[in-house]
Amino acid sequence: MSRNTPIPFFPTPPEEYTPSYFSEISRSFTVYVNQIHNPGLGRNTTTVFTDIQSGNDQGLEVGTLFEIGGIVHIAVADILYLKGVAATGAVGSVTVVTT
Secondary structure (H helix, E strand, O other): OOOOOOOOOOOOOOOOOOOHHHHHHHHHHHHHHHHHOOOEEEEOOOHHHHHHEOOOOOOOOOEEEEEEOEEEEEOOEEHHHOOOOOOOOOOOOOOOOOO
């Protein structure tokens, strides 16, 4: 892990099963799972993204970085950068007569 999170305490097992040992193990795993699921704070001098999605935000979670044309964007819920957006249209024809 690159974060400064302490490793939870896992007690040495006793010779025989005890409820208190099982409780300690359960607590330690709970702490560990909470640490893994908490992204924590980030402060970096240099950051390199080696596998950033390019061209759109399709399938990305809100807050994920992606790039379009060399510009980094952040996926947000109310703005979509869809893949392959294009449109054309035509409605009949128009004749203009001048006198």
